[in-house]
Amino acid sequence: MPLALVALMISSFGIGTTEFVIMGLLPEIAQDLSVGITTAGLLVSGYALGVVIGGPVVTALGTKQSRKTMLVLLMVLFIVGNLLSALAPGYALLMAGRVLAAVCHGAFFGIASVVAADLVAPDKRSRAISLVFTGLTVANVVGAPLGNWIGQSLGWRATFWMITVIGLVSLVGVIAMVPATPKPTDAHLGRELAVFKRPQVWLALGTAALSIGALFASFSYIAPLLTEVTGFSTGTITPLLVLFGIGLVAGNLIGGRFADRAQLPTLYVAQALLAAVLLAFVVTSANKVLAVITLVLLGAAGFATVPGFMTRAIDKAAGAPTLASSAAASAANLGISVGAYLSGLAIDAGGGYTSPNLVGAAMAVAALVVTLVSGALQKRETAAAPAPTSA
Secondary structure (H helix, E strand, O other): OOHHHHHHHHHHHHHHHHHHOHHHHHHHHHHHHOOOHHHHHHHHHHHHHHHHHHHHHHHHHOOOOOHHHHHHHHHHHHHHHHHHHHHOOOHHHHHHHHHHHHHHHHHHHHHHHHHHHHHOOHHHHHHHHHHHHHHHHHHHHHHHHHHHHHHHHHOHHHHHHHHHHHHHHHHHHHHHHOOOOOOOOOOOHHHHHHHHHOHHHHHHHHHHHHHHHHHHHHHOOHHHHHHHHHOOOHHHHHHHHHHHHHHHHHHHHHHHHHHHHOHHHHHHHHHHHHHHHHHHHHHHOOOHHHHHHHHHHHHHHHHOOHHHHHHHHHHHOOOOHHHHHHHHHHHHHHHHHHHHHHHHHHHHHHHOOOHHHHHHHHHHHHHHHHHHHHHHHHHHHHHHOOOOOOO
16 A cells, blocks of 8 residues: 555544544533634534535635645645644634634545545546545544543543644655655646536536435434434443444445446445435334444445535546545535435434434435436446448
């Protein structure tokens, strides 16, 4: 494994930690800054908005910079955002720090995916991308629980100091380990934007949004499901989420390995499995043992789609993949927001805490349909391509 992938993995671990850790710190932040819990909760929404909008914008502005330069600048932005969060005397500056760090998120995963794919042989690109996202999944297992423990023991600001240190280590790793990339001589924003005229690029973005949206439609309300329906105590939620995180890690790595062998079939199987697991969760949530097994499978099936749809976005934007890759990362975060919103509507409509699984299953089926359409279009394009002439 190239050492550059280790540096990118550490960076994604830090970014994932800063994204997920905030959920467990909201009560402490609300009390310390004298704001309501719902106001504090907007720090989650503000981060998501920063990812969705900021990622493509920053990537577009950096079109003429080398990819390594962009990764360095993004990690500096990440450090500044978390440093501002640690030092923020009030809510407004804390929100500014969160949004600043979020802008780094979308652009980083897009650019890092392209860099990772370029570091390895063509038949190992999905695995390389899965290693970048491994840092994000491990953040669920280690980073967020550790950050929550530090925040509850030493105060929430200590958590952001910890993340700032991770950012500094990541910055050094990117500078030292990621090979220099030439500044593009013919790159311009128009060329990057031109790839969005291709239907396949939009289908890849739809696959990203619906696949991850399906996962988080359920996961956004997993705590009340496990306590109110399954009957677990609140004290067991953290170890259960660690098990879910282990499923994320496994699914991500398995998805990367199989996507290199057969990209579309891997996406088809993962999306169908995700829909089946979500439907099963409606029933298995009533039994503790079955609920735990389903929870792990949910994480595995959900993140098994990530290497495939990120590689697909890069493939379908051939010639100018950076902005499309960043857009795929942003589309995934948009899907998270939409999935959580629709699940909230389902609960408010009286569907109960199992209804988010039905919302997620519907989104997973929609993801499968979009991917099938993309596959059919690809077959048509291949059949219409002129046959190579022999010498």
